[in-house]
Amino acid sequence: MAKGNAVIGQSGGPTSVINQSLVGVIQEVRKSAHIDRLLGARHGVRGIVNEDFVPLNNVPEELLERIAQTPAAALGSTRDKPDAAYCEKIFASFQKNNVRFFFYIGGNDSADTARIVQELAAANRYDLQVFHIPKTIDNDLRVHDHTPGFGSAAKFVAAAIMGDNYDNASLPGIKVDVIMGRNAGFLTAASVLARQHGEDGPHLIYVPEAPLSEEKFLADVDRIYSKKGRCLIAASEGINLPNGKTWAEAMSSNLEKDSHGNIQLSGSGALGDHLAGLITKKLQAPGGKKLRVRADTFGYLQRSFPGFVSETDAREARMVGRVAAQYSTDESRREGSIAMQRKPGEKYEIETIFTSIKNVARDTKHLPAEYIQDGNNITEAFKAYARPIVGPLPVVGTFDELKK
């Protein structure tokens, strides 16, 4: 007999596979009878408070499979970061709608919201099971080996850099590509997978974890350009100066902040144009000629490009949704995050563990030091970590191979 209803919501920046997790929960919940109505909250916590729900019990399977392949949050997402009063409203909505299960798909901020609501329920002796389902292209959740959404964003970035490397070889110059990742360098690091042949870029990779001075940046670019006659740079939007400020902060103190207090770096070409401008101003081509310098900011495409996901990522995103729904049949599972762990051994195999949400919420993790080399490159160890998550990349070739 069902003990009540369930709510599922999606939160934070969307990914290409966040709907896989949603569909995983929906399909698995249908298999057992422990949940009465499964309600999809429109725009996360906002939909819970406003009781704006999509009934999910009877969505046709054919539509579900199409939604699973659709990027961004099909239920709508939110950037709201609930305070205590907001969490009270969420809890009140749960009580009113006899919600006994809460599935929340999101990153560390969303996990924290889920944790607070679960504590509120426990304090009120209200029977509520809370499941955090991971999602973030930043790949920065503690405990989790990696997070759904990262593999597909990383595949997009690696492929984009592969293509841009050949573009840069065609029309040589200096190219700066700015990649998402405000605090964690995982996604920018994934650009290293673009290197297929000896001379391939990215020739320089800058992550937030390795502070970078203007002097080092310019010296690096100058050295590569002098040697190769071109230079492809992958820089995180969140790169830091040695004084602890971000390049973006130093560049402008007027940047917009979102409701989490985070500075808005994406969706703006400002940092890329700044880096390109710095090179144009400070460096010269041989003979004092003007350098050809360009910048692109990959922007939202990294998280929302359809039809080009990592198959591994899509499968794993579905799986963590399914596992969350399976755990919900066990009343002893009061609260937890579904975390993927890599089994020991050569072969890439994943198992999930159920870890308390507090181990995942709030604080995030950073790109480990062993993955960073000389402050401008990424190691083979990172490649080994990331390759199975990203999966196969496009097959390419160059006439340079004839020289071998």
Added chain:
Amino acid sequence: MAKGNAVIGQSGGPTSVINQSLVGVIQEVRKSAHIDRLLGARHGVRGIVNEDFVPLNNVPEELLERIAQTPAAALGSTRDKPDAAYCEKIFASFQKNNVRFFFYIGGNDSADTARIVQELAAANRYDLQVFHIPKTIDNDLRVHDHTPGFGSAAKFVAAAIMGDNYDNASLPGIKVDVIMGRNAGFLTAASVLARQHGEDGPHLIYVPEAPLSEEKFLADVDRIYSKKGRCLIAASEGINLPNGKTWAEAMSSNLEKDSHGNIQLSGSGALGDHLAGLITKKLQAPGGKKLRVRADTFGYLQRSFPGFVSETDAREARMVGRVAAQYSTDESRREGSIAMQRKPGEKYEIETIFTSIKNVARDTKHLPAEYIQDGNNITEAFKAYARPIVGPLPVVGTFDELKK
């Protein structure tokens, strides 16, 4: 018996399928004995003048097929626009190397170079056959129904806008996406293919051919946002003001120019940030609240993203290369561009015609008026034109379909 050697070169902005045409020529030339050595010029005309050639007769088939799938010019490209003296040097290199066939893959500027060199040869009674093989994501060559490179760039743009539409629906706000196309709106127009369901963006599409005032832009955005609570805008990098100036010119008179005298618009987030800033400054959300406005500039990814080409585009790019090589066996074909034409009828079928290079060189074509609606939208007629070139797009779904 071979009458001499051949040179093939690639020129202008690269595309995702420009190497398909190169490989088409190489493979077809191998079938007949009319050409002795096939020489690939590194970086177009520059490689001809510098006699920097890659011998292409014996490149392994396996490598050729990988190169065909690789974006950007495998031989290297150039932005050099040869003047009379430069063309003399090209002709001198041809004489010296007994070059009797010249295959040049490029857009209208490259066609013009090929034309001048051919005239020089004719004036000197030097036996030279010259073939222009079309390539441009801008799709702006006269006579040609469409050009190789456009279909793949259009597929990338349409898919990117599809994804961004769902991103924008997830986290509602106003989003500006700036798309390549300095003078011709074909690529920006292709964003219309992203609309799969009733509420889907892009809600506004701006092309260079439809002059746009600040007032109309803001009124359009305000109207859509008031109605839908969100707005996705696809704007060409080359949009014009009613006074004939481009938005980019009006925004800044300090923009860098390339060696063709073209203003550099791509590879910079400036126009997108300008449009977003204008909205933020002039419009307000209901209740006087601040609008969530973001901008992305798709940049080089549009022309160089690997693994996501239009199959039709790839096939046609190979085909025009093959056809050029076939024509070269016929001594009566002195000079011409290989132009695709659509056969009459419902079914999409392509035939090639051989048209004098002067019909293609220099002047370009624009998006026809019948494809533009109300200065902010693209018609069904354009969709019918573009769909077969772009091919199938990713399959997606939304819970809104349940409302039907």
